[in-house]
Amino acid sequence: MAAATASRSGLRSALPLLAPAYLWLTVAIFLPLSAMVFFSFMTELPLSGKPWAFTLGNYAAFFSQSLYLTLLLASLRLGLEVTLWCVVIGYPAAYVLAKVLKGRSREAIFLLVILPFWSNGLVRIFSWAMVLREGGILDTALNAVLPFKINIDLMYSYPAVIIGLVHSYVPYMVLTCYLTLQAIDDSLIEAGRSLGASRLQVLKRVIIPLSMPGLVAGAALIFVPVVGSFMEPRILGGRTGTFYGTVIEDQFVAVFNWPLGAALSFILLAVVLVILAVASPVLRRAA
Amino acid sequence: MAGVQVSDVSRSFGAHKALDNVSIDFADGGFYALLGPSGSGKTTLLRQIAGFDFPDSGRITIGGESVERVPVEKRRIGMVFQNYALFPNMSVADNVAFGLSVRGEARAIIATEVQRALDLVQLGKLGGRRPHQLSGGQRQRVALARAIVTKPRVLLLDEPLGALDKALRVDMQIELKRIQREIGITTIFVTHDQEEALTMSDRIGILRDGRLVQEGPPEEIYDRPKSEFAATFLGDANIFRGDTTGDGIRLPDGTAIAAGAGAKLAAGAKASCAVRPERIRIATDAGAPDGTANMLKGQVSKRIFAGNNSTYFVERGGQTLKVIVQNTGVDRLAEGQDVVLRWSPESTVLIAAG
Numbered sequence: 001m002a003a004a005t006a007s008r009s010g011l012r013s014a015l016p017l018l019a020p021a022y023l024w025l026t027v028a029i030f031l032p033l034s035a036m037v038f039f040s041f042m043t044e045l046p047l048s049g050k051p052w053a054f055t056l057g058n059y060a061a062f063f064s065q066s067l068y069l070t071l072l073l074a075s076l077r078l079g080l081e082v083t084l085w086c087v088v089i090g091y092p093a094a095y096v097l098a099k100v101l102k103g104r105s106r107e108a109i110f111l112l113v114i115l116p117f118w119s120n121g122l123v124r125i126f127s128w129a130m131v132l133r134e135g136g137i138l139d140t141a142l143n144a145v146l147p148f149k150i151n152i153d154l155m156y157s158y159p160a161v162i163i164g165l166v167h168s169y170v171p172y173m174v175l176t177c178y179l180t181l182q183a184i185d186d187s188l189i190e191a192g193r194s195l196g197a198s199r200l201q202v203l204k205r206v207i208i209p210l211s212m213p214g215l216v217a218g219a220a221l222i223f224v225p226v227v228g229s230f231m232e233p234r235i236l237g238g239r240t241g242t243f244y245g246t247v248i249e250d251q252f253v254a255v256f257n258w259p260l261g262a263a264l265s266f267i268l269l270a271v272v273l274v275i276l277a278v279a280s281p282v283l284r285r286a287a
Numbered sequence: 288m289a290g291v292q293v294s295d296v297s298r299s300f301g302a303h304k305a306l307d308n309v310s311i312d313f314a315d316g317g318f319y320a321l322l323g324p325s326g327s328g329k330t331t332l333l334r335q336i337a338g339f340d341f342p343d344s345g346r347i348t349i350g351g352e353s354v355e356r357v358p359v360e361k362r363r364i365g366m367v368f369q370n371y372a373l374f375p376n377m378s379v380a381d382n383v384a385f386g387l388s389v390r391g392e393a394r395a396i397i398a399t400e401v402q403r404a405l406d407l408v409q410l411g412k413l414g415g416r417r418p419h420q421l422s423g424g425q426r427q428r429v430a431l432a433r434a435i436v437t438k439p440r441v442l443l444l445d446e447p448l449g450a451l452d453k454a455l456r457v458d459m460q461i462e463l464k465r466i467q468r469e470i471g472i473t474t475i476f477v478t479h480d481q482e483e484a485l486t487m488s489d490r491i492g493i494l495r496d497g498r499l500v501q502e503g504p505p506e507e508i509y510d511r512p513k514s515e516f517a518a519t520f521l522g523d524a525n526i527f528r529g530d531t532t533g534d535g536i537r538l539p540d541g542t543a544i545a546a547g548a549g550a551k552l553a554a555g556a557k558a559s560c561a562v563r564p565e566r567i568r569i570a571t572d573a574g575a576p577d578g579t580a581n582m583l584k585g586q587v588s589k590r591i592f593a594g595n596n597s598t599y600f601v602e603r604g605g606q607t608l609k610v611i612v613q614n615t616g617v618d619r620l621a622e623g624q625d626v627v628l629r630w631s632p633e634s635t636v637l638i639a640a641g
């Protein structure tokens with residue numbers, strides 16, 4: 001009884017603090033999103049007095065043309081690959097930050113990891129374009145060092161898209177893993193070693209299981225936006241950079257078929273949610 | 288099983304000498320307590336033996352072999368950490384099984400060994416629990432079971448009872464001692480608690496500022512401390528300072544204090560004498576002089592009654608002396624009373640100054 005009263009008065013006093021966040025969420029996400037749900041069931045945008053009607057056709061379009069499914073699968077694969085690369089690059093970096101480096105050098109490396117966050121996305125992508133194209137920085141540098149002539153032109157290719165996306169998203173993985181790794185007491189590692197486990201065995205049996213929540217959180221933060229990404233694929237991928245996200249973008253900015261774009265978006269959202277719902281308990285149990 | 292020899296080991300952190308030329312011989316199968324104030328280097332010494340850290344100079348051998356190039360996991364030691372360091376992602380049984388499982392033992396063997404180790408620490412029924420579902424004392428016992436199940440050569444314990452309350456602590460002391468005897472493992476035990484060190488170990492080493500001040504059996508350290516620090520750190524002591532007379536000292540006011548036979552220092556130098564509070568007899572009159580006893584007059588300033596004994600604080604020449612008297616039901620002295628203190632030279636330890 002007393003506890004219930006206390007928690008209720010706790011909630012009441014917390015309301016002024018929560019209100020701005022909820023208000024913002026309502027205005028910024030809920031309203032536009034419901035408008036989009038509405039659009040996705042319309043034949044035409046209700047602009048310039050065009051006649052319109054309700055339809056399921058936009059959703060049917062996804063299933064009637066195999067192109068959409070092909071692109072969705074390609075995007076899911078892209079999301080998976082980028083997430084894996086982020087784990088491969090981000091986890092060791094987070095480990096070194098949390099467990100090896102101390103003091104000044106940790107701060108310095110942290111800054112380098114966070115830097116992409118603070119730079120503009122377009123600037124970041126176009127810098128990669130300068131690095132990756134033929135006669136670009138990478139090409140020139142390698143040819144200056146190597147005794148034989150090689151041609152490096154990664155621009156407008158799948159690897160270029162991967163490189164750009166991994167660079168943009170790897171900080172998420174580093175940060176989430178760093179937080180969970182840092183919370184692991186060093187004496188657990190020492191206990192494992194004193195019991196006869198090699199460094200690798202301690203990593204496998206103690207550290208990775210204990211940092212699984214960070215890995216899962218990082219993967220979710222990366223996988224979802226990458227599957228819907230369009231900027232990196234378009235700029236770095238060129239003609240090979242057609243993905244589900246770029247098709248949705250086309251509907252909104254080029255073809256001006258908002259209803260179809262909205263429908264495709266919601267299908268993506270549903271697929272991603274199903275994947276997350278299935279994957280996270282599996283990953284958690286593996287830990 | 289194996290003994291551990293630490294020879295001339297030094298370890299510095301920056302300009303700070305955490306270990307300064309420490310040599311200790313830990314006997315095979317013995318129970319050795321490392322005692323010392325905070326920051327004296329106890330943990331640092333344990334970490335050198337375990338292999339988590341490496342000495343700047345000196346040598347460590349386990350079972351007669353130098354371990355200079357032997358990594359932690361190959362040293363075959365068992366360690367119990369101050370915070371227990373149980374793996375939170377594993378059950379109690381899996382924690383205990385860890386050492387056997389990384390070694391690749393067969394499942395059936397692991398299961399029986401784990402059960403035996405848990406039975407030994409009287410936690411046979413709790414194998415399925417998670418560490419966070421255990422009490423402090425239970426966690427400590429799991430940590431112990433985990434450390435001994437791999438049959439290590441040496442058991443290292445870093446203040447394992449530090450976080451427990453007094454009653455549980457005494458229980459665990461008895462249990463730890465029982466287990467240690469049962470498996471006869473060389474044990475090095477770090478503690479802050481002098482009583483724990485005295486009751487549990489068969490040898491004690493006292494560290495101060497990274498140096499080994501004195502080491503030996505508990506009785507020897509208690510009865511014949513070699514420094515004022517050792518005398519006051521392990522147990523209570525009344526310290527008198529003055530000039531040596533050869534086999535005793537003369538206090539600044541001229542009173543002579545005789546120390547036990549065998550204690551000899553060059554006459555004239557500064558020295559001190561240490562007397563344990565329970566060795567001093569306290570009385571209201573001088574009684575018959577017996578010629579050999581040391582005698583001082585003073586006044587009781589305070590008395591603390593503790594049931595089986597009383598502690599009297601006696602003022603004498605600007606110094607407060609401590610006297611502990613067993614409760615015999617008679618001779619209770621009041622505060623403010625003039626008293627005579629007597630003790631034999633055999634109860635007096637002569638300590639060179641410095």
Ligand SMILES: Nc1ncnc2c1ncn2[C@@H]1O[C@H](COP(=O)(O)OP(=O)(O)OP(=O)(O)O)[C@@H](O)[C@H]1O
Pocket residue numbers: 300303304305323324325326327328329330331332479
């Ligand atoms: N990794 C380290 N870096 C710098 N100084 C250290 C390090 N480890 C220990 N020291 C210093 O070495 C000295 C001895 O430390 P140690 O941990 O061995 O003390 P201790 O006797 O175990 O003390 P306590 O009883 O408080 O645990 C201390 O002054 C400590 O500050």
Ligand SMILES: [Mg+2]
Pocket residue numbers: 329330331
């Ligand atoms: Mg310590």
